[in-house]
Amino acid sequence: MSTQVDIVLDRPQQPSEHQILNMGPQHPSTHGVLRIILELDGEIIVKATPVVGYLHRAMEKIAESMTFHQFLPYTDRLDYLAPLANNVALTTAQEKLIGVEIPPRARAIRVLAVELSRISAHLLGLGAFAMDLGAMTVFLWTFRERETIYNLIEHLTGARFTTSYTRVGGVANDLPEGFIPELRAFLDEFPARVDDYERMLTSNRIWVERTKDVGVITKEDAISYGLTGPNLRASGVEWDLRQKRPYLGYEDYDFDVPVGSVGDCYDRYLCRIEELRQSHGILLQVLDKLPDGPVLTPRTHVSLPAKSETLRGMEELIYQFILITEGQDAPPGECYFAAENPKGELGFYFRSKGGGYPDRMFIRAPSFVNLQILERILPGGFISDVVAILGSIDFVMGECDR
Amino acid sequence: MIWDVLGKLLHAFLVVGLVLPLMAALMVWAERRVSAFMQDRLGPNRVGPAGLLQPIADVLKFIFKEDVIPGHVNRVMYVLAPLMVFVPALIVFSVVPYARGMAIAPLNIGILLVFAVSSLGVYGITIGGWASNSKYSLYGGVRASAQMISYELALSLSVIPIFLVTGSMNLESVVAWQAQNVWLLLPLFPAFIIFLVSSYAETNRLPFDCPEAETELVAGYHTEYSSMKFAIFFMAEYINMITFSALVVTLFFGGYTLPFLELPAGLWGTVLSGCIFAAKVSFFLFLFLWVRWTLPRFRYDQLMDLGWKVMLPACLVLIVCTAGVRAFIWPG
Numbered sequence: 001m002s003t004q005v006d007i008v009l010d011r012p013q014q015p016s017e018h019q020i021l022n023m024g025p026q027h028p029s030t031h032g033v034l035r036i037i038l039e040l041d042g043e044i045i046v047k048a049t050p051v052v053g054y055l056h057r058a059m060e061k062i063a064e065s066m067t068f069h070q071f072l073p074y075t076d077r078l079d080y081l082a083p084l085a086n087n088v089a090l091t092t093a094q095e096k097l098i099g100v101e102i103p104p105r106a107r108a109i110r111v112l113a114v115e116l117s118r119i120s121a122h123l124l125g126l127g128a129f130a131m132d133l134g135a136m137t138v139f140l141w142t143f144r145e146r147e148t149i150y151n152l153i154e155h156l157t158g159a160r161f162t163t164s165y166t167r168v169g170g171v172a173n174d175l176p177e178g179f180i181p182e183l184r185a186f187l188d189e190f191p192a193r194v195d196d197y198e199r200m201l202t203s204n205r206i207w208v209e210r211t212k213d214v215g216v217i218t219k220e221d222a223i224s225y226g227l228t229g230p231n232l233r234a235s236g237v238e239w240d241l242r243q244k245r246p247y248l249g250y251e252d253y254d255f256d257v258p259v260g261s262v263g264d265c266y267d268r269y270l271c272r273i274e275e276l277r278q279s280h281g282i283l284l285q286v287l288d289k290l291p292d293g294p295v296l297t298p299r300t301h302v303s304l305p306a307k308s309e310t311l312r313g314m315e316e317l318i319y320q321f322i323l324i325t326e327g328q329d330a331p332p333g334e335c336y337f338a339a340e341n342p343k344g345e346l347g348f349y350f351r352s353k354g355g356g357y358p359d360r361m362f363i364r365a366p367s368f369v370n371l372q373i374l375e376r377i378l379p380g381g382f383i384s385d386v387v388a389i390l391g392s393i394d395f396v397m398g399e400c401d402r
Numbered sequence: 403m404i405w406d407v408l409g410k411l412l413h414a415f416l417v418v419g420l421v422l423p424l425m426a427a428l429m430v431w432a433e434r435r436v437s438a439f440m441q442d443r444l445g446p447n448r449v450g451p452a453g454l455l456q457p458i459a460d461v462l463k464f465i466f467k468e469d470v471i472p473g474h475v476n477r478v479m480y481v482l483a484p485l486m487v488f489v490p491a492l493i494v495f496s497v498v499p500y501a502r503g504m505a506i507a508p509l510n511i512g513i514l515l516v517f518a519v520s521s522l523g524v525y526g527i528t529i530g531g532w533a534s535n536s537k538y539s540l541y542g543g544v545r546a547s548a549q550m551i552s553y554e555l556a557l558s559l560s561v562i563p564i565f566l567v568t569g570s571m572n573l574e575s576v577v578a579w580q581a582q583n584v585w586l587l588l589p590l591f592p593a594f595i596i597f598l599v600s601s602y603a604e605t606n607r608l609p610f611d612c613p614e615a616e617t618e619l620v621a622g623y624h625t626e627y628s629s630m631k632f633a634i635f636f637m638a639e640y641i642n643m644i645t646f647s648a649l650v651v652t653l654f655f656g657g658y659t660l661p662f663l664e665l666p667a668g669l670w671g672t673v674l675s676g677c678i679f680a681a682k683v684s685f686f687l688f689l690f691l692w693v694r695w696t697l698p699r700f701r702y703d704q705l706m707d708l709g710w711k712v713m714l715p716a717c718l719v720l721i722v723c724t725a726g727v728r729a730f731i732w733p734g
Contacts, residue, residue: 021538028617130698134609134697135696137440
């Protein structure tokens with residue numbers, strides 16, 4: 001990538017006198033370390049070249065020298081706005097590879113975790129979008145709700161940010177005491193909060209003018225560039241893995257998939273707002289239907305035995321030792337599992353030659369794929385539109401560069 | 403004679419050199435506190451009672467920061483630019499009658515001086531953006547010059563109906579006219595709206611803060627400025643806010659007077675009128691904050707559209723209408 005960029009920069013001055021503006025990797029609205037090289041004619045963009053990779057940590061290579069469980073904390077640092085959803089996507093993929101069924105309660109708790117983090121991620125996306133367009137207050141309002149969500153997540157997993165909550169075969173621990181009332185209290189007031197954001201933005205004339213017909217992604221473009229998530233749906237494609245390829249029992253929950261019509265920044269904004277409401281609905285249903293039972297499958301080769309039994313029983317000690325040193329034994333073969341994450345389709349591909357380590361792992365990061373569209377939709381707009389489009393695409397560089 | 407001059411100088415020094423900067427400092431505090439309460443936060447509350455001394459701590463911080471002049475700038479222009487913004491901001495206030503019989507320079511061309519001097523401020527911003535020799539600053543400077551020129555036009559034109567109605571450019575007599583008749587807000591409501599909106603653009607406040615646009619241009623024209631030079635830009639913005647709030651109050655809200663209230667003669671009347679004026683100005687300063695923390699930012703071209711295609715024609719129509727009314731229906 002870098003060689004190509006150097007060519008752009010070293011090109012001799014063209015007679016058209018376009019100015020090159022380097023936006024990022026240190027820029028307030030590139031949300032991390034995205035860099036866009038803009039070729040400008042006045043304030044109008046002629047050409048835009050996104051440059052990624054400033055946060056590359058070789059996660060996929062690292063995964064090859066780790067047991068399945070050891071890789072889990074790395075997913076906290078993928079889309080760091082929704083670590084729980086990443087945890088769930090990873091372990092569900094690993095379970096598919098190893099061939100594990102998880103108990104119904106664990107599935108419900110996972111859905112709960114995913115939807116909670118979807119709300120949190122969309123809130124940040126919405127807030128950052130608004131802040132980029134100058135509406136600072138909405139940003140801080142969304143942080144008020146995110147604070148509550150982080151408290152809930154801390155209560156659930158013991159960590160606010162780096163959750164590492166799931167295990168192959170279930171989740172680390174059951175819902176703690178007092179968690180459900182706490183969550184219900186949050187859910188009770190949440191719709192009113194969303195109304196508040198909408199009152200600030202949805203029919204605000206300036207907001208509408210800044211976002212309507214800006215950064216239009218047509219249906220065909222959205223599909224051919226491989227967009228997923230709210231960005232794809234805002235362009236009018238009804239595609240949500242939770243409905244199309246249900247996992248974790250999503251087919252049991254009743255929810256709508258909001259779809260846009262134009263594919264501009266405003267549609268993407270509306271889609272996210274509606275998804276907030278739908279996730280809220282799913283969370284209520286999860287709480288209503290929450291089944292009883294264990295949260296970790298009791299299979300000895302998959303999940304760790306309880307600590308107390310390990311200390312007393314011979315067999316448990318052996319399994320504990322095997323699982324810690326060798327990891328779960330995956331049969332030879334390959335598998336791909338994709339989950340509908342807040343940013344889009346987060347996919348994990350595993351190839352196994354048997355044993356506790358994957359032979360190859362690949363992460364399909366939605367942010368990385370979604371950013372491809374920039375080159376197509378930025379030209380023709382103003383510098384101010386860049387921040388609107390970046391805000392509405394809602395990407396995370398931790399996931400893009402992985 | 404000499405005492406007269408000295409007295410005037412002292413007056414000017416007290417108001418421009420002391421009260422205005424203090425008010426600006428207070429505004430910085432108010433901005434942070436008000437925005438905090440709008441956003442469910444606390445804001446600065448540690449330094450002094452309710453954080454009131456926070457601006458002083460900020461100024462101290464600015465003074466002690468290293469004064470960096472980047473190597474690639476045009477040094478003379480770079481250093482001059484903040485002053486070119488700051489000084490006009492201070493001068494403009496001199497014609498505003500802030501209490502009964504109290505204005506530093508009660509000129510009979512008062513409002514003309516306001517426009518003449520306040521339009522100088524844009525030079526500072528443009529030169530600052532240009533001298534910084536940085537692309538983001540340059541874009542900020544270019545945006546600022548285009549925006550301020552466009553809105554200056556609407557701003558000046560929106561005041562013409564006032565001359566037509568009151569027959570004077572002296573702010574003191576505009577106030578006197580309003581005290582006798584009615585606040586100009588009522589007959590000239592559209593002019594008030596245009597003036598208010600243009601003054602937001604003149605002061606580079608949201609929703610018109612395109613020259614700064616921190617999420618687009620990093621910090622616009624003052625991207626390369628640090629330490630006290632940045633602080634001076636910053637102060638100038640707040641002083642401009644105060645000046646324009648004072649102008650709105652003077653032109654449309656009866657200045658230091660209140661309807662149905664006879665100001666007592668003597669010192670107490672003057673003090674009372676000053677308090678009335680301060681209260682009205684505070685309201686408009688609050689409005690500045692309220693708007694800033696509520697609305698998103700215009701895009702540069704939309705802002706120009708609004709200026710040229712909406713405000714300017716509206717001004718012209720208003721002037722013609724007012725002139726017509728004055729000539730045929732209500733001559734005087």
